[in-house]
Amino acid sequence: MKKELIRWYKGHHRELPWRKTKDPYKIWISEVMLQQTTASAVVPYYEKWLDLFPDMKALSQSSQQEVLKAWEGLGYYQRAINLHQAARTMCRKNVCTIPDKYEDLIALPGVGPYIAAAVLSIAYGQPYPVLDANVRRVVMRLAGIHGQFSRRTDKILFGRIKAIFPARNGGDFNQAMMELGALVCKPRNPACLLCPVQRSCLAFQRGEQEVIPTPRKRSCQKIETVVGVIRDGRRYLIQKRPPQGLLAGLWEFPGGKREKGETLRAALHRELREELTAEVKIGRRLLTVRHAYTRFLVTLFAFECELISRPKFRKGSPRWVFLKAMKRYPFPSGSARIVRFLEDTESRRERSRLTG
């Protein structure tokens, strides 16, 4: 089975930029970006990241704001913060490079068993099998194991994968398994007739490939937030989120969650009073944005606001920022959509001014 798998991988894998290198820093960045995001979505982020931070030293010398800005849109912002902290940790020790020992690597912020195994096997050729969602699904189907992904099944899957893991070129084997899961052994409609390991697959032999693994039912909490787009001449008011917790360190328009039974406008008045000690006149609704996070479905309502009293900036770090300067600030997706909306509106206004 190993031979067929590796032969298939060599002939069919996608040409992705991180597959052209063995540089541990670049492999590390790609693997962190690839967690729960598709390869095609990662490519532009990966290339931009390496332009900005070509090596660990450059990353360690950048500011957290620059790092978050480069990550903007990828989600899971704590991962970017962890990359930055890990680079600083290593460079402080005067070893501006990725450790090649499991214990040293896993001690870095944000490095778990998956990242450690992927980096050590792909960059350093060490025999560590990876177990991501794609590999889990492939192994469960190959071995005909029913059920959902869980810690208990992980133990069994690790045992199975270790039994077939090659003594050499473990990085190729890991990448081949992940690629098979991404391209052939997909969650729905696996392409079994094109699969290089079909003859070794118990799920296929039993016709069970569509029912393994059992899909996990995820509950998704719905949240409504309301924000004020407050303008002072050509500047807008934005503020930084707290350094800990969801979307830590990103910037946003002031506002917050709508409480049960509250109207959107009442919620916005309350939030702005609490956050900025400011009274505003709420104007028209500018935009409604929906965005899905892993466990939340957020609907964000943005209203144009006019200040009645000057804000006192009691909490956080609100700042008046020109629209052109917003590109220096990292925003979560919802707020980034509002910024794009304001830019479009401003350029339309500018065009109509020029054409009279």
Ligand code: SF4
């Ligand atoms: S034969 Fe089908 S179910 Fe089995 S590993 Fe291949 S694609 Fe997956």
